Amino acid sequence: MSPARAVGTSISIGIVVALAAYPLVVYAVVGRFGVSGAAAVLAAVCLARLAFLRLRGRPSFGGAYLDFVCAGGVLLAVLSFWLGDAGAVRYYPVLVNAALLTVFAASLKRPPSVVERIARLREPDLPPAGVAYTRRVTIAWTVFFALNGAAALYTATLGSLETWALYNGLLAYVLIGALFGGELAIRSFVKARHKW
Secondary structure, eight states, X not given: OOHHHHHHXXXXXXXXXXXXXXXXHHHHHHHHHHHHHHHHHHHHHHHHHHHHXXXXXXXXXXXXXXXXXXXXXXXHHHHHHHHTOXXXXXXXHHHHHHHHHHHHHHHHHSSSOHHHHHHHHHOTTXXXXXXXXXXXXXXXXXXHHHHHHXXXXXXXXXXXXXXXXXXXXXXXHHHHHHHHHHHHHHHHHHHHHHTO
């Protein structure tokens, strides 16, 4: 890997980590710097992500989703700053889940499904059993994003800042890991059963 590419990859990973840790960062920043600090963090990270996407070229898969989420994050930051209320920046996880729900659900109506596309990167000749399985996994993730988005909406609207940060900054990722790990175990069984 060239030095320029390594730096670009490091920056991209740093931005993704910052967005993933966003609820915990907001929790820490609001207490110390107030609403304007939280809004600035969200705007800065989302603008950095948008700029980086433009420099590297938008990815062919998921590029529109990334643009929408980043632009929405900037809008939430501006709204929060304008209203002088940290409430708006708490809706960023809702936005992320809504966008993922839309992408996964749309792929079920217009195949191939998201999970099938990902699977074909490693297995271009995915058998019919694999296609059916990846469709079921896409449905499972669609349901997950609907439920997780509803939980994020609840914590943003009715929960305390502490509850919001705990769920969206920790528990949601534990649930994602559990679903991903469970799917890996089931996939091994299904692949062995159908010999693909």
